[in-house]
Amino acid sequence: MRRLLSLLTVLALALGVLSALSPAGAAAQPSAPWVSAQVVAGGSVTVSLDWDYAGSGRYEILVSSAGPDVYPADAISKRMPAGPTHVDVPGLAPGTTYCYAVTLDGRGGPRSCKVTPPVSRAVVPTGTSTTAATFNLGCGSKSNCNGGWKWKKRQKQVVADIDRMNSDIMVFVEAHLAHKYGKKKRWIGKAMAQRGYTLACLTQKNKKRKLYSQTLYVRASVYDVVDAKRNSKGSRFKMFGDRNHGFCRALLQHRASGKQIAVAATHLRNGNADGTRHQETSYVLNQVTGAFPGRPTIVLGDFNSHRGLDRRGQSDAPGQVMAGAGFADASDIAAQLTYPYLNSAHAYKVDPPQSSTWPTHVDRIFVSAGITVPRWDNIAVLNGSKYATPMASDHNPIRATLYIP
Incomplete structure (x- = not known):
């Protein structure tokens, strides 16, 4: 009985910690952003990113570059303020894989990565x-x-x-x-x-x-x-x-x-x-x-x-x-x-x-x-x-x- 009470006490304490941390953690977890648009102009690329709304607060987008299809271990190359579900990121290099993460009040969510189009594939309407x-x-x-x-x-x-x-x-x-x-x-x-x-x-x-x-x-x-x-x-x-x-x-x-x-x-x-x-x-x-x-x-x-x-x-x-x-x-x-x-x-x-x-x-x-x-x-x-x-x-x-x- 004493052992059971001890286990229940430990479980209660653990649940108390989890209940105290979970709401804040859930609110501070934006989804991974996705590229909804990309425009090649003037030798650079502007990428439009979207993600699911995660609550009110201060949003930022973190950008890092990496080799093709490799999760980056390098430092953040660009940081800029963002809206609650969207941001346009200008000045990216063509033909380069970038990874993106959204932060809410400084707390980040998961990354996503995608290659940008090369200059030769800038959209040109034809007949x-x-x-x-x-x-x-x-x-x-x-x-x-x-x-x-x-x-x-x-x-x-x-x-x-x-x-x-x-x-x-x-x-x-x-x-x-x-x-x-x-x-x-x-x-x-x-x-x-x-x-x-x-x-x-x-x-x-x-x-x-x-x-x-x-x-x-x-x-x-x-x-x-x-x-x-x-x-x-x-x-x-x-x-x-x-x-x-x-x-x-x-x-x-x-x-x-x-x-x-x-x-x-x-x-x-x-x-x-x-x-x-x-x-x-x-x-x-x-x-x-x-x-x-x-x-x-x-x-x-x-x-x-x-x-x-x-x-x-x-x-x-x-x-x-x-x-x-x-x-x-x-x-x-x-x-x-x-x-x-x-x-x-x-x-x-x-x-x-x-x-x-x-x-x-x-x-x-x-x-x-x-x-x-x-x-x-x-x-x-x-x-x-x-x-x-x-x-x-x-x-x-x-x-x-x-x-x-």
């Missing part, structure tokens, strides 16, 4: 503006899908997300079931045709069964598909020991401007396979640029890799390969961003997975030199702070508005 989107529909095989959230039960949600995407160029990854199974009126091909789209290319699993692993659709009123028969021959990555992933390519001609644009729909190896993704990315890049040299090029889909540190210790080989060829991730260079801190792949988690070093998106849109990006959107459907249910897939659609030179 050819277009939108491109990618959406992993999930459940790449009948057995896997039927073991969980069956395709026939989520067709309506997928079609609703297609309407939210509303893009001139649309890529669907793991689209097997979307074409082969389910009510015919809900097949993706039929849904796209009803909305004025035409199939530009597809990846076939084999010659006998067209399983449509990756598909690329374009709005017929905006684009003509050049040499559609040749474009429709997709390829799997079986040369890399990977039979479940692949790509297809297409050459498009913008009806209004006459501009020709090369596009590749891509799905790379998942898991702990950075070396394989490096090979697959190089192959896709060589195939699309070799077939359509000199054209502005968009490569989009599920790369199973991202810039953030929390991706299985991998080095983001796809991003490195694309950057080496002069391509940029649209989320790196976009002037406006929506939900950039929410992972595009969420595994049906109702609490949205978030990242502090980002963009941490496996669903990506890469654009060749000269293309600029006024807007990038993670098309997440939220109900308060949670994802709205039922969800269409274990991925969110990703969309970018592009200015083609």
Whole structure:
């Protein structure tokens, strides 16, 4: 009994300390800020930061610089007053990773980090503006899908997300079931045709069964598909020991401007396979640029890799390969961003997975030199702070508005 009383006394004292500290700690904990806008002008970048309101008081933003995707251990390089939910930070160097933290009355919250756009990607409107989107529909095989959230039960949600995407160029990854199974009126091909789209290319699993692993659709009123028969021959990555992933390519001609644009729909190896993704990315890049040299090029889909540190210790080989060829991730260079801190792949988690070093998106849109990006959107459907249910897939659609030179 004496021992029990002693334990209860210790517990009471501990709870007393916690109750005294918790309200102040909770009030002094702003969320990690996110970059909602970034403007390149005069050789420098101004970044707009937003965060959740944490109470009244004196807000400051702390800025530090670091190497690519590395949490900084260096001293604060910039400190400035901020509003309760927003601040604009001018005078940042282009093409540099910065980390940001918000303080409230001197008490700081968690950091977030992002690279700034290079000067060459300052947004320049052109005569050819277009939108491109990618959406992993999930459940790449009948057995896997039927073991969980069956395709026939989520067709309506997928079609609703297609309407939210509303893009001139649309890529669907793991689209097997979307074409082969389910009510015919809900097949993706039929849904796209009803909305004025035409199939530009597809990846076939084999010659006998067209399983449509990756598909690329374009709005017929905006684009003509050049040499559609040749474009429709997709390829799997079986040369890399990977039979479940692949790509297809297409050459498009913008009806209004006459501009020709090369596009590749891509799905790379998942898991702990950075070396394989490096090979697959190089192959896709060589195939699309070799077939359509000199054209502005968009490569989009599920790369199973991202810039953030929390991706299985991998080095983001796809991003490195694309950057080496002069391509940029649209989320790196976009002037406006929506939900950039929410992972595009969420595994049906109702609490949205978030990242502090980002963009941490496996669903990506890469654009060749000269293309600029006024807007990038993670098309997440939220109900308060949670994802709205039922969800269409274990991925969110990703969309970018592009200015083609």
